[in-house]
Amino acid sequence: MKATPSKGGMVKDALEEANVSxxxxxxxxxxxxxxxxxxxxxxxxxxxxxxxxxI
Ligand SMILES: [Zn+2]
Known part of the structure; x- marks a missing residue:
């Protein structure tokens, strides 16, 4: 019950970076x-x- 909008945004950003990598x-x-x-x-x-x- 502690889900915050800011934390959710961070997770989404991390996933996008992972996909690029x-x-x-x-x-x-x-x-x-x-x-x-x-x-x-x-x-x-x-x-x-x-x-x-x-080498
Ligand atoms: Zn060689």
Whole structure:
């Protein structure tokens, strides 16, 4: 019974921001280009899968 108009507005704003984030960041995996061979690798992998260079 404590619902206030101001709080409801904040929740709506948060949901709108979430929708924008989901639309822009659909791909979770960030790819980094290896400076040695140019192959794209996943950000969470420390070494290049192509040439083995540590990035
Ligand atoms: Zn490489």
């Amino acid at each position: 989901l639309g822009a960041g659909a791909e979770k995996v960030v790819m980094i280009k290896c400076p040695s061979c140019g192959k794209l690798k996943e950000e969470d992998s420390k070494f290049c899968q192509e040439c083995g260079r540590e």
